Amino acid sequence: MIKAGIIGATGYAGGELVRLLLNHKEVEIKWYGSRSYIDKKYYEVYQNMFKLVDDKCMDDNMEALADEVDVIFTATPQGLCASLVNEEILSKVKIVDLSADFRLKDVKVYEEWYKIQHKSPSFIEEAVYGLCELNREDVKKARLVANPGCYTTCSILTCYPLVKEGLIRPETLIIDAKSGTSGAGRGAKIDNLYCEVNENIKAYGVATHRHTPEIEEQLGYAAGRAFCLNFTPHLVPMNRGILVTAYASLTKDADYDTIRAVYEKYYGSEYFIRILDQDVCPQTKWVESSNFVDVNFKIDKRTNRVIMMGAIDNLVKGAAGQAVQNMNLMFGFEETEGLKLVPMFP
Numbered sequence: 001m002i003k004a005g006i007i008g009a010t011g012y013a014g015g016e017l018v019r020l021l022l023n024h025k026e027v028e029i030k031w032y033g034s035r036s037y038i039d040k041k042y043y044e045v046y047q048n049m050f051k052l053v054d055d056k057c058m059d060d061n062m063e064a065l066a067d068e069v070d071v072i073f074t075a076t077p078q079g080l081c082a083s084l085v086n087e088e089i090l091s092k093v094k095i096v097d098l099s100a101d102f103r104l105k106d107v108k109v110y111e112e113w114y115k116i117q118h119k120s121p122s123f124i125e126e127a128v129y130g131l132c133e134l135n136r137e138d139v140k141k142a143r144l145v146a147n148p149g150c151y152t153t154c155s156i157l158t159c160y161p162l163v164k165e166g167l168i169r170p171e172t173l174i175i176d177a178k179s180g181t182s183g184a185g186r187g188a189k190i191d192n193l194y195c196e197v198n199e200n201i202k203a204y205g206v207a208t209h210r211h212t213p214e215i216e217e218q219l220g221y222a223a224g225r226a227f228c229l230n231f232t233p234h235l236v237p238m239n240r241g242i243l244v245t246a247y248a249s250l251t252k253d254a255d256y257d258t259i260r261a262v263y264e265k266y267y268g269s270e271y272f273i274r275i276l277d278q279d280v281c282p283q284t285k286w287v288e289s290s291n292f293v294d295v296n297f298k299i300d301k302r303t304n305r306v307i308m309m310g311a312i313d314n315l316v317k318g319a320a321g322q323a324v325q326n327m328n329l330m331f332g333f334e335e336t337e338g339l340k341l342v343p344m345f346p
């Protein structure tokens with residue numbers, strides 16, 4: 001049994017971590033970190049936790065926390081983890097950071113897209129990008145894991161097999177993505193008010209969204225060359241879920257069986273990635289509250305393009321579920337422990 005602390009336990013991603021870790025056989029939560037609710041009972045922030053959690057919220061003192069737990073999750077705004085971490089802390093505990101602080105290897109790219117100065121660039125090189133299905137062996141050895149973004153997880157896993165096999169032209173890739181509102185966090189923002197989101201759909205961050213360089217970097221590693229792509233996110237009136245539809249020109253003629261075999265090659269033995277049957281398009285409802293990634297594709301013979309599709313729950317595989325999956329690998333637990341969640345429907 002290991003002890004865990006969550007800095008940012010009162011946010012949506014942190015709250016989802018609590019839900020998942022309460023059902024994990026090998027973990028006991030010791031620290032419910034907060035900024036606004038210090039000394040308040042955690043269940044008073046989330047009444048769904050009434051009679052399940054009796055602890056009070058604590059501060060974000062990572063040094064004190066490092067003496068009490070084996071693993072720290074930081075589910076906090078961009079910049080916070082980088083401002084708290086140091087060598088002494090990392091010599092005592094493992095950290096899974098759900099923010100973007102250690103995802104991008106080039107600190108200049110981080111500072112340009114996030115508009116903040118990185119407070120501990122010396123740990124960027126060491127941090128492992130925690131997309132478990134692609135970096136499993138490195139995650140097992142890591143002290144510091146950069147948990148991927150929600151849009152990025154879905155986009156990369158949807159396109160990765162065809163990029164890796166050189167079956168699509170990188171310069172033609174366009175990723176259209178849609179997210180539920182929980183992706184924007186629990187903080188009050190006018191854009192996320194009921195009247196702004198309900199019965200509405202809108203693109204945002206067009207040509208400027210900060211997940212673009214993260215997707216480009218990771219697909220660039222797969223392609224073995226720099227990637228430059230269009231990524232357009234949309235906000236849709238649902239609580240959870242990300243749906244990705246990605247378009248690219250094929251480098252050669254390929255039929256259904258050829259492309260299917262490529263997806264099978266990379267994902268055929270992955271528990272959390274489900275390659276759907278021919279002509280079945282992923283839906284967010286089919287993965288809701290689970291750690292699954294549903295993927296599929298369709299070849300458009302008229303345009304010689306392939307259309308790749310993927311769906312995840314942004315709070316599970318896009319955040320807390322993936323963080324638990326990473327922790328399982330880092331501590332040598334069964335990778336699926338605490339994560340064999342059956343999707344909710346309807």
Ligand SMILES: NC(=O)C1=CN([C@@H]2O[C@H](COP(=O)(O)OP(=O)(O)OC[C@H]3O[C@@H](n4cnc5c(N)ncnc54)[C@H](OP(=O)(O)O)[C@@H]3O)[C@@H](O)[C@H]2O)C=CC1
Binds near residue numbers: 014060184319
């Ligand atoms: N929501 C999602 O789908 C996903 C989120 N993420 C990432 O996870 C992180 C958290 O996101 P999310 O849960 O959505 O955000 P929320 O706004 O819902 O939660 C933010 C959390 O951080 C805490 N916090 C804020 N500022 C500080 C501070 N200065 N010191 C300590 N704690 C602080 C808040 O505490 P309090 O409420 O007590 O003030 C709260 O617990 C972000 O980096 C986000 O990018 C990643 C993938 C998906």
Ligand SMILES: CC(=O)N[C@@H](CCC(=O)OP(=O)(O)O)C(=O)O
Binds near residue numbers: 099151182184233
């Ligand atoms: C719907 C919505 O607003 N989504 C957030 C992204 C989700 C997130 O939390 O960002 P990271 O994955 O980088 O941590 C956004 O577009 O900024």
